[in-house]
Amino acid sequence: MKLAKLSLVAALAAGSFGVANATSLEDAIKNVDLSGKVFYRYENGGSDDNSSTANGLKPNGSSNMLKGVLNFRTAIEDNFFGVMSLRYQIRAVSGNGDGGYSSQMGNTLAGRGLGNNNAAWANGGVGQNGVGGAVGNNGFAVSQMFVGYTAGNTTVQVGKQTLGAYWTDDLDGIGLKLINQDIIGLTLVGVAIDNLQDDDGDFALRGNPSGTNNGGVANRLVDENLYGVAALGSYDPVAFQLWFAALSNVAQLWTVEASVAPADVVNITAQVAGSMVSDRLNAANGNALDDALFVGADVGFNFGGLKLDVGAVMFNTDKEKSSLVSVEDQGKFISPGETLLGYTAIDGENLYGFVTAMYNIGAFGVGADFLMGENKTRVAGATTDDKVDGMEVVGRVKYDISKKLGAAAFYSHTQEKPDVGEKVTTNIFRLQAEYKF
Numbered sequence: 001m002k003l004a005k006l007s008l009v010a011a012l013a014a015g016s017f018g019v020a021n022a023t024s025l026e027d028a029i030k031n032v033d034l035s036g037k038v039f040y041r042y043e044n045g046g047s048d049d050n051s052s053t054a055n056g057l058k059p060n061g062s063s064n065m066l067k068g069v070l071n072f073r074t075a076i077e078d079n080f081f082g083v084m085s086l087r088y089q090i091r092a093v094s095g096n097g098d099g100g101y102s103s104q105m106g107n108t109l110a111g112r113g114l115g116n117n118n119a120a121w122a123n124g125g126v127g128q129n130g131v132g133g134a135v136g137n138n139g140f141a142v143s144q145m146f147v148g149y150t151a152g153n154t155t156v157q158v159g160k161q162t163l164g165a166y167w168t169d170d171l172d173g174i175g176l177k178l179i180n181q182d183i184i185g186l187t188l189v190g191v192a193i194d195n196l197q198d199d200d201g202d203f204a205l206r207g208n209p210s211g212t213n214n215g216g217v218a219n220r221l222v223d224e225n226l227y228g229v230a231a232l233g234s235y236d237p238v239a240f241q242l243w244f245a246a247l248s249n250v251a252q253l254w255t256v257e258a259s260v261a262p263a264d265v266v267n268i269t270a271q272v273a274g275s276m277v278s279d280r281l282n283a284a285n286g287n288a289l290d291d292a293l294f295v296g297a298d299v300g301f302n303f304g305g306l307k308l309d310v311g312a313v314m315f316n317t318d319k320e321k322s323s324l325v326s327v328e329d330q331g332k333f334i335s336p337g338e339t340l341l342g343y344t345a346i347d348g349e350n351l352y353g354f355v356t357a358m359y360n361i362g363a364f365g366v367g368a369d370f371l372m373g374e375n376k377t378r379v380a381g382a383t384t385d386d387k388v389d390g391m392e393v394v395g396r397v398k399y400d401i402s403k404k405l406g407a408a409a410f411y412s413h414t415q416e417k418p419d420v421g422e423k424v425t426t427n428i429f430r431l432q433a434e435y436k437f
Contacts, residue, residue: 036070037436045412045428065091069143079151083161085144143172153181163191165228166243166255166273169329171196173226189230191245196224224248237261247327252276257332265303271296271334275325292316292323292346296334305360313341316349319378319385336369338412339426340392348377348385358396369394388418407433 046060067089075081146159157177162170175193228245243255255273262268273294282289298311313334317323326333326343333343336354352373359366372391379386391414398408414426 031074033073034070035073035437036068037434039065039067039069039432039434041065041067041430041432043428043430045426047424047426061094063091063093065089071144076147079149081148081150083144083146083148083157084142087141087143088139089141090138143170155179163193163196163226165191165226165245165327165331166230166241166257166333167245167253167325167327167331169331171328175226185233185235187230187232189228189232191226191228193226196226224250228253249278249280250327251278251281251324253325253327265301267300267302269296269298269300269334273325273333275323277323288321290318290321290323292325294325294333294343298334307358307360309336309356310354311336312351312353314349314351315343315346317346319348319376320380322347337371337392337414338369338394338410338430339414339428340371340390340416348375350375352390363400365396365398365400367396369396386419388416390414390416404437405433405435407431 042062042064044062067087070086072084072086073081142160144159144161146157146161148155148157155178157179158175160172160174161177163173165171173191173193173196175191175195178190180188225248226245228243230244231240231242233240237260239259241255241257243253245253247253253273253275255271257269257271259267259269271294275292277289277291292315294313294315296311296313298309301308301310311334313336315325323346324344325331325346328344330341330343335341335343336356341352350373352371354369354371356369357367370393372389375388375390376385377388378384392412393414394410394412396408396410398406400406409429409431412426412428414428415423416426417423
């Protein structure tokens with residue numbers, strides 16, 4: 001399952017270097033640290049949805065993506081350091097119907113981003129795992145370029161850098177980040193970002209969609225300011241994360257996560273998060289938005305090569321309205337499966353339980369996810385709910401060819417059945433390979 005964990009340093013700082021004295025340009029070049037990856041992904045799939053067709057064609061498609069990242073890190077002089085990351089990305093999409101599918105972008109029939117006939121979240125870009133919709137920015141880009149200074153246990157970074165926030169995946173922003181580790185086991189973080197950089201098309205809330213399904217969310221994320229603070233602690237066997245951020249004209253976001261490992265074979269994680277949608281964003285969408293709450297729990301077991309997780313997630317807003325708890329992709333939230341759950345586009349009340357398993361035998365791994373639950377919404381003025389029962393089954397395989405090279409694949413089958421109307425079935429296949437250096 002995609003239960004992401006932030007380390008106290010690695011997810012918040014691109015790295016730091018310090019030297020006692022100023023260095024010449026020749027010496028600085030010699031001290032450059034180079035790392036990166038080359039990544040290839042193929043996806044094929046679509047939805048059997050009779051309500052979302054164009055010219056008699058069902059929304060299905062495939063995509064090929066090649067992505068390369070180069071990271072340069074070097075000491076400049078004294079305690080100054082510099083980081084630059086270059087990215088090349090090319091993504092080709094083919095399909096029919098009205099745009100293919102965009103997974104991880106909603107959790108109801110109207111909210112799944114199945115094309116212009118379900119326009120509320122349809123124009124949302126690629127999404128974390130999606131095919132169809134906006135492709136994002138192909139070609140070369142500078143994903144990071146910043147200068148940092150380290151004094152004692154405090155590091156200040158200024159420039160374009162990866163946020164590493166709880167509500168984002170690999171989102172970049174231009175601004176300032178401060179990291180302090182004066183207290184043993186505790187990392188304090190502050191960020192002030194002038195604007196967010198939609199370099200790879202990962203934003204799910206974009207495009208200024210039209211008024212179906214409670215209005216959707218306008219294009220308010222790119223070029224907005226973000227100010228946030230965080231405290232991350234690790235005191236064996238307990239770890240915790242506290243986050244708060246204000247994203248101008250969008251929402252205020254908060255998160256509390258706590259995890260405990262009472263034994264070597266057991267790990268328990270709980271997450272509580274929420275959003276307070278801005279009045280300006282709500283007004284721009286016909287007062288169709290509301291605040292949201294997320295609660296998740298995961299109990300993990302490790303038995304030799306077997307990793308088993310059991311848990312549940314609840315993410316709710318007003319039944320007649322829409323909201324969000326994650327800004328980009330699924331963020332760092334508990335997120336089993338591949339297509340059923342979507343935290344950037346919440347409609348109504350949602351409750352899902354899940355079981356995931358992965359068994360590793362040497363370099364090989366095989367696993368599965370199973371999750372099921374329901375979504376409840378209500379048309380404005382109605383007295384009864386519209387309920388959709390959802391279920392997803394995912395099969396996974398992986399092969400670690402070496403420490404640097406690996407390949408993985410999954411097949412996802414999702415069913416969503418409303419009380420009234422036809423069942424929607426989505427099938428997705430993905431194959432990917434990655435080389436890190």
